[in-house]
Amino acid sequence: MKILVSTVQIRLFLLVVTLGLGLAQCDKNDPVDPTETDLSGIPYNPQSYAIPKPAHFPQVPVPADNPMTVDGIQLGRRLFYDPILSADSTMSCASCHLPVGSFTDNKAVSTGIDGIAGRRSSMSLMNIAYATNGLFWDGRASSLEDQALKPVEDPIEMHNTWPNVIEKLKKHATYPTYFRKAFGIRSTGEITKELAAQAIAQFERTLISSGTSKFDRFLQGDVDALDDEEFDGKLMFFDEGASYGLPDAQCFHCHGGLTLTGNQYFNNGLDSVASLDDFVDKGRGEVTGKQKNNGQFRTPTLRNIALTAPYMHDGRFTTLDQVMLQYADNGFGVENEDIFIGQMGFPLGNGSYSGLNAYQRSAIVKFLHALTDTTFVQNPDIQNPFK
Numbered sequence: 001m002k003i004l005v006s007t008v009q010i011r012l013f014l015l016v017v018t019l020g021l022g023l024a025q026c027d028k029n030d031p032v033d034p035t036e037t038d039l040s041g042i043p044y045n046p047q048s049y050a051i052p053k054p055a056h057f058p059q060v061p062v063p064a065d066n067p068m069t070v071d072g073i074q075l076g077r078r079l080f081y082d083p084i085l086s087a088d089s090t091m092s093c094a095s096c097h098l099p100v101g102s103f104t105d106n107k108a109v110s111t112g113i114d115g116i117a118g119r120r121s122s123m124s125l126m127n128i129a130y131a132t133n134g135l136f137w138d139g140r141a142s143s144l145e146d147q148a149l150k151p152v153e154d155p156i157e158m159h160n161t162w163p164n165v166i167e168k169l170k171k172h173a174t175y176p177t178y179f180r181k182a183f184g185i186r187s188t189g190e191i192t193k194e195l196a197a198q199a200i201a202q203f204e205r206t207l208i209s210s211g212t213s214k215f216d217r218f219l220q221g222d223v224d225a226l227d228d229e230e231f232d233g234k235l236m237f238f239d240e241g242a243s244y245g246l247p248d249a250q251c252f253h254c255h256g257g258l259t260l261t262g263n264q265y266f267n268n269g270l271d272s273v274a275s276l277d278d279f280v281d282k283g284r285g286e287v288t289g290k291q292k293n294n295g296q297f298r299t300p301t302l303r304n305i306a307l308t309a310p311y312m313h314d315g316r317f318t319t320l321d322q323v324m325l326q327y328a329d330n331g332f333g334v335e336n337e338d339i340f341i342g343q344m345g346f347p348l349g350n351g352s353y354s355g356l357n358a359y360q361r362s363a364i365v366k367f368l369h370a371l372t373d374t375t376f377v378q379n380p381d382i383q384n385p386f387k
Contacts (some may be wrong), residue, residue, distance in 0.1 A: 002146075002230075003246070011037065013321055015360065016231055023041050027097055028305050031038070034052045035381060036170070036187040036188045036189035037166075037170075037176060037188045037269050038186070038187050038188060039176055039177070039179075039180040039185060039187055039361075040186045040187070041235025042177055042180045042181065044068075044123075044180060044184040045179060045181075045240055046069045046071060046072075046184070047069060047070045048067065048068065048069060049068040049069055049070050049072075049073060050068075050127070050247065051068060051205060051208060052205055052206075053208045053209075053211075053218075054098040054207065054208075054209060054210065054216060054219060056211065056216070056219055056258065057208070057209065057211065057258055058130070058258065060130070060208060061129065061130070061132070062129075062205065063143070063145075066145060066198045066201060066202065068205065068206075069182065069200055069202070071178070071181040072182040072183070072198070072199050072202040073199075073202045073203050073206060073236050074178070074182075074385075075175075075179065075181075075182040075199040075201075075202075076179040076198075076199035076200045076201065076202045076203030076204070077203045077382075078175075078178065078385055078386075079093075079196055079199055079200050079203075080092065080093045080094055080097075080200055080203050080204070081093070081094045081384045081385060081386060082386070083095070083191050084150050084168055084169070084172070085151075085158055085161070085165055086113050086152075086157075086158035086160055087112050087113060087158060087159045087160040087164070088216070090113055091113045091157070092211040093148075093151065093200065094384065095110075096110045096122040096151075097122060097125050097382060097383060098360060099377045099378075099379075100307075100310050100377060101124075101125055101305075101307055102125075102126050102304035102306045102307045102376070103125035103207060103379055104121070104122045104123065104124050104125045104307075105122050106308070106309060106310070107121065107122070107310075108314065108315025108316070109121055109315055110122050110157070111160065112154070112155075112156045112159060112356070113157075113158060113159050114156075114159060114234060116156050117156075118157070119281060119314065120281070120313050120314060121310065121311075121312070121314060121315040123136070123137065123197055123247070123298075123300050124300060124301055124303075124304065124308050125204055125207050126207055126208075126209065126301055126303055126304055126373075126376065127207065127208055127209055127259040127261070128144065128204055128205075128207060129144070129204065129205040129206075129207070129208065130257075130261070131144075131261070131262075131263060132263050132325065133263040133264065133298075134265075134287075134297075135241075135295045136148040136295065136296065136298070137182060137283060137297045137298050137313045138283050138286055138287045138298070139265060139284055139298055140286075143201070144200075144204050144205065145197045145198055145201045146197075146277060147195035147201075148196070148200040148201055148204075149162070149197045151245045152165060155222060162193040165193070165196070166191055166192065166193060166196075168231050169191050169196070170188040170189075170191055175191075176191065178186045179195060179215075180234075182199055183193075183195050183198075183199075185268035185311050186385065191370050199282075205378075205381060206381070206382065209259075209303055209376055210373055210375035210376045210379070211373075212373060212375045212376075213303070213370065213371050213372055213373040214226060214230065214370040215234070215367075215370045215373075216369050216373075216374075218234075218370075225370075226367070226370055227366075228364070229288055229363045229367075230366050230367045230369075230370045231367075232244070232246060232360075232362070232363040232367075233289075233364040233365070233366050233367025233368070233370075234367045234370075236248065236249040236251075236360060236363065236364055237249055237251040237252055237255075237367055238251070238252045238357075239252065239362055244281040246360070247338070247344070247345045247346045247353075247354065247356065247360060248343070248344065249327075249342050249344055249356060249360070249374065250340035250341070250343055251302075251364070253338070253340045254266050254268065254299045254338065254340070255299060255302045256320035258303055259301050259303060260288070260302040260303055260371070261299055261300065261301040262299045263286040263298075263299070264279075264298075264299055264301070265293065265296040265297060265298050265337045266296055266297070266299060266339045267295045267296045267297075267334060267338060267341075268297070268327075268331075268334045268338060268341060269326070269330075269331025269332055269334070269337045269338070269341035269342075270295075270312060270316070270326065271295065271332070271334070272332040272334065273295070273334055275335075276291050276292065276294045276295065276335055276336060277294065277336075279294050279295040281290075281295075281313065281314065282294040282295065283295055283296050283297045283313065284297065284298070285337075292336055293336075294336070295334070295336065296325050296336065297313045302368060302371055302375065303371050303373060304368045304371065304373055304377070305320070306320065306368060306371070306372050307370050307372060307377065311323050319371075320363060320365045320368055321361070321362075324356065324361040324364055324365055325361065326353045327341070327344060327356075328344060328345075328356040328360075328361055329355055330342045330343070330344055330345070330353055330355055344356055345360075357367060
């Protein structure tokens, strides 16, 4: 039997084969989603970036999977200051972390886009790159990249969703180009929340002290940088005053290292509670689920502390003098209070201590002011790029 094939059938067959080969070629070379914008024509030439730091500061830690680049930092800087991240485009990361307040908002507690007040004060981001043991007051974020993801979807803060943010970034006039230059993506379809968080983290790692505070000048050999009262405060802060007739203020046990942070969690004797279950805000305990961590909070940096009022996790104190009055009384003796909270002043025997008198408190406050680094907050490289 002979099978007759018409010319029309042959042409249709060849057309189908040709179309199939063409579609296969498109799948191989083009973005998966044809509705996404191709960015491959934009140059991608990443330039590595070495974070400037004072000579007496340790090397700034940078994760291997998020290396610092010039374009990555600039993208992160724009995202940090852009209210596009919030649901109604009214609030940015910088709304709660402003340079003038050493990257705090100088409020007792921050307020989100719906006018709802949070329950904790915004922490300073100064030297945040050195944080190695969790972020936020309770340590619930493991890295800057992890931390950058959370405020967007927090119902009290930006009250948005990342899918919504990513759609806005994809359609934006310039952000696709910034993402291409920062991360080498081929199309807008490759813009992700993870890349956005990586860029923000890169910018935040550049928020390093300038090394020009009075205390830094003292550390670098300028013995006249601190006046007599500031020097007395420094001695008590670091428990170095015995030979000068000064008591121990025990501060450095929690606020240690060059960043004066310590990277640990403490109950610093703020509240008198009947049991560890009675803290209004359980702090670190909310994250670990361990009763012993209730009422413990991450120690904030004391660098630029004079610029970051009010103080404590809930902003309960408006001045450093009030803070020192609180500490000078040696706490409440709650079960998990840090041991040094109850050992301020001269030992009096029988396990009791004198606390700190008016001059001693004043000297410590004056030393804290010597930690002020105005060069840092005025650095043009960390200001709002939209102004």
